[in-house]
Amino acid sequence: MKKSNTPSLHGKKSLVLKEYFLPFILLTSLFFFWGLAHNMTDTLLAAFKKIKSLTDFQTSWIQMAFYGAYFCLALPAAILIKKTTYKTGVILGLAMFITGALLFYPCSQTMVYGHFLAALYILAGGLSVLETTCNPYIILMGPEETATRRLNLAQSFNPIGSVTGVVLSKFFILSGLASYTAVQREQMSAAELNSIQSAELNAVMGPYVGVAIILLLILAAIIFTRMPKASDGDASLDLRATVRRLFANKKYIYGIVAQFFYVGAQISIWSFTIRYAMQELAVDEEAASSVYILSLALFIGARFLFTALMKYFRPARLLLFAAVMAAFSCAVAAGGHGYVGVAGLVTVSFFMSLMFPTIYGLTITGLGEDTKIAGSGHIMAILGGAIIAALQGIVSDRTGSINYSYAVPLICFFVVIAYCIYIGKLSRR
Numbered sequence: 001m002k003k004s005n006t007p008s009l010h011g012k013k014s015l016v017l018k019e020y021f022l023p024f025i026l027l028t029s030l031f032f033f034w035g036l037a038h039n040m041t042d043t044l045l046a047a048f049k050k051i052k053s054l055t056d057f058q059t060s061w062i063q064m065a066f067y068g069a070y071f072c073l074a075l076p077a078a079i080l081i082k083k084t085t086y087k088t089g090v091i092l093g094l095a096m097f098i099t100g101a102l103l104f105y106p107c108s109q110t111m112v113y114g115h116f117l118a119a120l121y122i123l124a125g126g127l128s129v130l131e132t133t134c135n136p137y138i139i140l141m142g143p144e145e146t147a148t149r150r151l152n153l154a155q156s157f158n159p160i161g162s163v164t165g166v167v168l169s170k171f172f173i174l175s176g177l178a179s180y181t182a183v184q185r186e187q188m189s190a191a192e193l194n195s196i197q198s199a200e201l202n203a204v205m206g207p208y209v210g211v212a213i214i215l216l217l218i219l220a221a222i223i224f225t226r227m228p229k230a231s232d233g234d235a236s237l238d239l240r241a242t243v244r245r246l247f248a249n250k251k252y253i254y255g256i257v258a259q260f261f262y263v264g265a266q267i268s269i270w271s272f273t274i275r276y277a278m279q280e281l282a283v284d285e286e287a288a289s290s291v292y293i294l295s296l297a298l299f300i301g302a303r304f305l306f307t308a309l310m311k312y313f314r315p316a317r318l319l320l321f322a323a324v325m326a327a328f329s330c331a332v333a334a335g336g337h338g339y340v341g342v343a344g345l346v347t348v349s350f351f352m353s354l355m356f357p358t359i360y361g362l363t364i365t366g367l368g369e370d371t372k373i374a375g376s377g378h379i380m381a382i383l384g385g386a387i388i389a390a391l392q393g394i395v396s397d398r399t400g401s402i403n404y405s406y407a408v409p410l411i412c413f414f415v416v417i418a419y420c421i422y423i424g425k426l427s428r429r
Contacts, residue, residue: 035161043169060393067386069124078376089133096126101212108205148361176203255363258419264388265412295349302353320420326351327413334406
């Protein structure tokens with residue numbers, strides 16, 4: 001391997017090196033914006049269910065398109081940044097994010113569900129490139145000893161974006177939905193239904209186009225800011241050898257499996273939170289979104305709390321505690337009703353808060369030249385969000401109970417618990 005002429009990004013004491021403070025802030029802002037996009041998308045399930053009178057399984061195609069793009073674009077993104085730079089990946093990801101968001105305008109004119117899915121696929125493809133790029137980029141902006149804590153800090157702004165996304169959805173998307181039921185819509189004339197759906201889809205489009213305009217400014221700032229190359233000095237890539245090494249690394253493989261099921265649990269829980277609250281509290285979509293916002297607020301507070309606790313407790317130990325408590329809370333949501341069930345559902349978010357970045361950090365740290373490709377494995381694992389959410393949608397449709405469907409993410413948390421036990425045994429060897 002060639003020696004790198006670029007300065008090392010690893011300091012001895014600082015959480016982030018001083019010269020990379022501005023790039024760190026710019027990258028952290030992207031964590032905010034993809035959190036916003038994720039949770040605006042979650043509310044689309046409730047929106048399109050009403051607008052197009054879809055089943056829970058049909059609405060889950062939103063998540064299939066969104067997280068399917070994550071799976072398809074992660075590895076190409078990793079290869080791109082291996083052969084070029086992290087900055088190139090950030091610019092490409094942002095450009096795709098902006099393009100997908102802007103496409104919501106023509107989609108609102110055609111009013112075709114499939115067109116919205118295509119726009120979401122492009123948007124999510126950009127997010128896949130961004131996450132593949134930004135997560136390991138943040139890991140490399142300081143000493144290895146604080147890598148997991150540094151990533152947790154950056155990821156702490158992700159749920160702030162998530163809350164913002166739900167608030168935007170509450171006041172600009174869900175509030176714009178007409179109160180007509182599916183039965184009432186079936187009885188309308190084609191012209192009357194078309195007029196109502198047009199107004200509703202314009203409400204869906206607005207926040208996405210607005211976000212795209214803001215992102216154009218951030219893209220310009222990143223283009224003109226001197227960013228660390230964070231290159232290993234060797235653009236060559238033997239993908240087969242890299243993949244072989246990663247597949248031989250049990251700690252890495254088990255981490256990817258745990259990440260797949262964790263993301264599946266998170267997306268499933270949040271995708272159907274509004275539906276659950278509507279059923280158990282007998283409220284409409286806009287009112288039920290307040291329960292979703294509360295869940296995300298707890299998620300934010302817990303992310304900062306757990307990040308602080310990592311100064312005193314090992315990340316793997318905190319992860320085990322959180323996984324056990326998340327499983328318990330999910331069981332309450334699956335078996336409970338009314339305010340008890342809703343309380344269990346909201347509490348799950350508190351304990352999910354540290355899972356993604358902690359599993360990521362525990363798995364990717366110390367992989368050296370394989371880091372960039374290894375990081376793409378975690379982003380590909382986000383496909384779990386599409387598969388598990390679709391499975392939960394099927395269970396909900398078949399059983400006629402949104403409550404029982406929460407047994408699906410409950411099983412996912414048991415997989416995370418098993419991973420924590422494995423990591424604990426590994427650390428004692």
